Amino acid sequence: MAAEDEDLMGDDAGADAAANGSKGGKGLAIAGLLKWIALGIGAVILIVTVVVVTTLIMNNNKSGNQGQQILSEEYTVSREVLDWYTSLGAIQTKTDEANPATVTVEVVFGYKKDDKATSTEITQRNVELKDFLRRYFTEKTADELTPRNEDKLKIEIRNSINDNILSSSKIKDVRFLKLDVIKF
Known part of the structure; x- marks a missing residue:
């Protein structure tokens, strides 16, 4: 046990x-x-x-x-400082529609700082520029002249002026001081 x-x-x-x-x-x-x-x-x-x-x-x-x-x-990308040509004044025209709207626009052109040649050429072609802008806005409809299309309009105007009006100089920027579209 x-x-x-x-x-x-x-x-x-x-x-x-x-x-x-x-x-x-x-x-x-x-x-x-x-x-x-x-x-x-x-x-x-x-x-x-x-x-x-x-x-x-x-x-x-x-x-x-x-x-x-x-x-x-x-x-930050530094932006170029430009001189501005502001002597064109206001341009008034009508849009290309059955019931045209009245367009009043004041456009200024930016060019290289202290570029006397561009300033002189813009001054010499003042009448051509006013005529171009009047025709340009006459060919647009009121719907094309809205704030959301402003950048496109500025680029088209700049490129047309550089390609067709100015010969020895170029503008760098286009701005609208006034862009009124009044429909009746």
Whole structure:
């Protein structure tokens, strides 16, 4: 009986040892997992610190808003400063429709800064330019003379003037100081 008790006790002792071993295995697995989580958190903290320090160094310890202004100035496309020919005056005509609308337009031309040759040629061809603009707007309908079409109109006018009227110089831009279309 004693042998049987020892066997029983031995089995219980073996079961206890196995139970303690598996708990030790689970404990080691949890400790390993916690170690990897701690390493991950430490790596994230290190990366964030490096980014913040690098950003401060790059901005020379300036406020974030000033740094944004520097970047926006650096990447902003600078537009050419132009001289403007404004002496054409207002042109009034009617549209090309059964019930024509009245169009009153005041157009100015932009050309290279201090370009006396272009200014002189535009002045010399003032009558031709007024006649061209009158005919141009007479050939349009009121629906074509809407604000959403203004950019297209400006490009067409600029290209036609450069190709057909001016000979030794070119205009760079066309703007409307006034574009009124009145339907009756």
